Amino acid sequence: MSRVRSTPVSTRCSIIINPTSGSYSEKVVGRVVATLREGGLDPLVLPTAGPDDAAAFAARICAREPSPLIIAAGGDGTVNGVINGLEPGRATVAFLPLGTSNVLARELGIGSAEEAARRIIRGETRPLTVGLLEGFGVRRRFFLMAGVGFDGLVVEGVRGGEKRRFGAAAYLLSALRTFAAWETKSMAVTAGGERRLCHSVVVCNAARYGGNHLLAPGANLFGPEFGVVCLGGSRRRDYLRLALNVVAGRGARGSGVSLFHAAEVEIGGNKPVQVDGDFVCHGPVRISSLPGFARLVV
Numbered sequence: 001m002s003r004v005r006s007t008p009v010s011t012r013c014s015i016i017i018n019p020t021s022g023s024y025s026e027k028v029v030g031r032v033v034a035t036l037r038e039g040g041l042d043p044l045v046l047p048t049a050g051p052d053d054a055a056a057f058a059a060r061i062c063a064r065e066p067s068p069l070i071i072a073a074g075g076d077g078t079v080n081g082v083i084n085g086l087e088p089g090r091a092t093v094a095f096l097p098l099g100t101s102n103v104l105a106r107e108l109g110i111g112s113a114e115e116a117a118r119r120i121i122r123g124e125t126r127p128l129t130v131g132l133l134e135g136f137g138v139r140r141r142f143f144l145m146a147g148v149g150f151d152g153l154v155v156e157g158v159r160g161g162e163k164r165r166f167g168a169a170a171y172l173l174s175a176l177r178t179f180a181a182w183e184t185k186s187m188a189v190t191a192g193g194e195r196r197l198c199h200s201v202v203v204c205n206a207a208r209y210g211g212n213h214l215l216a217p218g219a220n221l222f223g224p225e226f227g228v229v230c231l232g233g234s235r236r237r238d239y240l241r242l243a244l245n246v247v248a249g250r251g252a253r254g255s256g257v258s259l260f261h262a263a264e265v266e267i268g269g270n271k272p273v274q275v276d277g278d279f280v281c282h283g284p285v286r287i288s289s290l291p292g293f294a295r296l297v298v
Contacts, residue, residue: 004124004125004126004298011040011041011042012041012042012044012065012068012069013036013041013042013043013044013068013069013070013071013120014043014044014046014057014061014068014069014070014071015032015033015043015044015045015046015071015073015096016046016048016053016054016057016058016070016071016072016073016074016078016081016082017029017045017046017047017048017073017074017078017096017098018047018048018054018073018074018075018077018078018098018099019047019048021073021074021075021078021098021099021100022075022098022099022100022167022168023097023098023099023100024074024098025098028098028113028114029045029073029098029113031113031114032073032096032113032114032116032117033045035114035117035118035121036117036120036121039117039118039120039121040121041069041120041121043071048074048078048081051077051081052081053081054072054074054078054080054081054082054084054085055081055082055084055085056085057082057085058070058081058082058083058084058085058086058091059085059086059087060085061091062085062086062087062090062091066090067090067091067092068090068091068092069091069092069094069120070082070086070091070092070093070094071093071094071095071096071120072093072094072095072096073095073096073098073113074096074098074099075097075098075099075100075101075102076099076101076102076103076104076143076144076276076277077099077276077277077278078099079093079095079104079143079276080141080142080143080144080275080276080277080278083130083141083142083143083293083294084140084141086293086294088290088293088294089292089293089294090294091294091295092125092294092295092296092297093128093294093295093296093297094116094119094120094296094297095108095110095116095297096113096116096117097110097112097113097116098113100167100168101168101210101211103144103206103208103209103210103211103212104143104144104206104221106208106211106212107206107207107208107220107221108296108298119297119298120297123297124297124298125295125296125297125298126221126222126295126296126298127222127291127292127293127294127295127296128143128221128222128292128293128294128295128296129205129221129222129223129224129289129290129291129292129293130142130143130205130290130293130294131143131146131203131205131226131275131287131288131289131290132287132288132289132290133146133273133275133280133285133286133287134285134286134287134288135273135281135283135284135285135286136281136282136285138280138281138285140275140280141275141290141293142205142275142276143205143206143221143276144204144205144206144209144276144277145202145203145204145205145206145209145215145275145276146202146203146273146274146275146285146287147200147201147202147203147273147274147275148187148200148201148202148203148267148269148271148272148273148283148285149187149198149199149200149201149231149271149272150178150199150200150231150239151200151202151274152271152272152273152274152279153178153183153271153272154171154174154175154178154274155171155174155272155274155277155278155279156272156274156279157174157177157178158170158171158173158174158279159173159174162174171210179236182234182236183234184199184234185199185234185269185271186198186199186232186234186269187199187201187267187268187269187271187283188266188267188268188269189201189228189230189265189266189267189268190265190266190267190268191228191260191262191264191265191266192260192262196230196232196258197232198230198231198232199231199232199233199234199256200230200231200239200271201228201229201230201231201265201267202215202216202228202229203226203227203228203265203287204216204219204226204227204228204229205219205221205226205289206219206220206221207219207220207227209246213246213247213249214246214249214250214251215227215229215246215251215252216228216229216251216252216259217251217252217259218261219261221296222296223291224263224289224291225261225262225263225289226261226262226263226265226287226289227259227260227261228259228260228261228262228265229252229257229258229259230257230258230259230260231256231257232256232257232258233255233256235255235256238254238255238256238257241254241255242254242257263288263289264286264287264288264289265286265287266284266285266286266287267283267284267285267286267287268283268284269283269284270282270283270284271283273285
């Protein structure tokens with residue numbers, strides 16, 4: 001089990017903030033900044049103006065500071081951006097939940113941005129494991145999950161106008177379209193020397209999915225292995241049963257569903273791939289665990 005410790009950091013910290021996040025509020029941000037200052041920290045606020053800014057800001061901070069404290073303020077996508085800009089093994093990362101789903105906050109039991117600020121001042125951290133996905137010239141880190149197959153197809157099919165208008169419900173609309181235009185091809189999933197044929201697979205670095213829904217019991221942000229959920233069958237009713245079990249808090253179970261743990265996974269085929277809710281490429285891909293990538297404020 002990874003050890004909790006108080007990590008000594010300088011008073012300087014950087015808040016990379018996404019002002020378009022689902023629950024962004026200037027008043028909340030102002031209170032958080034004031035709380036951090038009262039706690040002895042000196043925050044620099046860096047608002048993003050586009051999807052690539054979080055990674056660029058994080059890379060710039062790592063280039064000038066040997067052991068930076070970087071606070072990702074927004075949704076899980078903002079955290080993903082920060083992680084993709086970090087130098088491995090150097091940064092301490094914290095999360096201010098201002099998004100829609102805020103899965104990371106649910107994994108850590110953070111109830112509000114104000115509570116997150118108090119945890120940052122307290123300074124208790126654990127070593128964070130992230131995943132690295134590689135394929136077709138893409139190298140992308142993730143901290144929640146990578147999904148290939150139905151999962152990736154739904155994310156790939158989200159329309160920009162629907163997402164701006166309906167938010168998280170846009171994924172449901174895309175899922176309904178995916179159900180209507182069904183495909184049945186299988187792909188090879190290889191891990192631990194064992195090869196499986198699956199219709200879809202979700203490689204989980206966290207137990208929860210899409211909010212507070214339990215998908216992969218036993219998976220966590222601090223362990224060396226992923227929880228890998230495979231759905232072997234291609235029947236739509238198997239997906240519906242899986243969804244009902246996940247919503248009911250029973251995790252990944254049902255006809256054709258298997259859950260195992262692995263530090264490396266190779267996925268064949270050419271199905272769509274998403275990481276942390278963003279479409280990135282089509283398979284085949286290789287996914288590896290990177291333990292101790294950063295310290296995460298808990």
